[in-house]
Structures are given as structure tokens and as C-alpha cells.
Amino acid sequence: MLSVPSVAERRSLAPTTIRGGTPCLAGPNRRPMSATMHLSGHYANHSRAFTGVLDAFLGGVPEQSGPDRPPPEACGPRCLGNGVVQRAVIEVFAQADCPMDVGEAHTTVEGLLGYPVSRDSVNSCLSTGASGARPNFQRVGQGRYRLNRTA
Numbered sequence: 001m002l003s004v005p006s007v008a009e010r011r012s013l014a015p016t017t018i019r020g021g022t023p024c025l026a027g028p029n030r031r032p033m034s035a036t037m038h039l040s041g042h043y044a045n046h047s048r049a050f051t052g053v054l055d056a057f058l059g060g061v062p063e064q065s066g067p068d069r070p071p072p073e074a075c076g077p078r079c080l081g082n083g084v085v086q087r088a089v090i091e092v093f094a095q096a097d098c099p100m101d102v103g104e105a106h107t108t109v110e111g112l113l114g115y116p117v118s119r120d121s122v123n124s125c126l127s128t129g130a131s132g133a134r135p136n137f138q139r140v141g142q143g144r145y146r147l148n149r150t151a
Helices: 007-013 048-055 084-096 102-113 119-129
Strands: 137-141 144-147
Touching (some): 084 144, 102 119
Antiparallel strands (some): 137 144
16 A cells, blocks of 8 residues: 655655755745655556557557548638638629628629638628728628728
8 A cells, every 4th residue: 555655754855955055845835845756546557448448459550541541632612712702702792882781792702602601701701891991891781881992
């Protein structure tokens, strides 16, 4: 059985100084740090179930790719480049030449690009594009925007 040293024993084992004679203090009570290390059994003594899992791969983990596993695909239509949605929103408003709400702009952007676009992306383009030093859009009402012709 493992015995735990008493407080007095731990203090006697603890270093009292660090290089240069600086006192070695730790914790909220500023007591000297202990020089002993305490082990937790569950880190060293694994359960039978866990040991069984470890033993299953004695030769290492098998290779995960092979002839029956297809290579990862490149970004499809859901992975858009930087500014694709923003340019599409600007083009949609330039062609429409009238104020639109987020839903109308979203539907028109999807039609222009030819694949699904997040409504939140269109909303973000409009809301952030209506603020700043040189806004691309003017907010003309709640959720309604038009292209800023002075930009």
C-alpha cells in the first residue's frame, strides 16, 4: 500500500530555494512546493476494456486509404471563394436597380450563381455592406436595401 507523507515530511522534502537563493513558494498560502510526485493509479493501470482496445492494434493502426476508398474531393459548390457572394449580391442589385429585401436578394443570387447560397451569407453581405466608410448598399427600410450609387 502506498503511504502518503505527512505535511511535516513534505515540507522537509520540499526545496526551500531556487537558483540564486530565491525562496520556492507556491499556492495561495505561499507554502514551499513539494519535491515529491504523487501518481494517480487510473493513468497507469488501465481497465481491461481499454487494454483490449490497445492490444487489438499491436502492429499499428491500419492504413485508412486504399483502392476501395475514394480520394477526397476538392471543394464543390458549397465551398465558395472569397467575395463570390458579395460580388453576386452587388451584381443582382445593379441589375435590379430597385430596393429589395434579403429574401428577394437571396433567391436572385442563387439563380445567378446556379447553386444554393446561405441566406445568412446574403444577409451578412447586405448588413456589413451598408456600413463603413464606403458602403456598397443603402438601407432603405427594415431588411430592405438598394445599391449605393455614390460608392
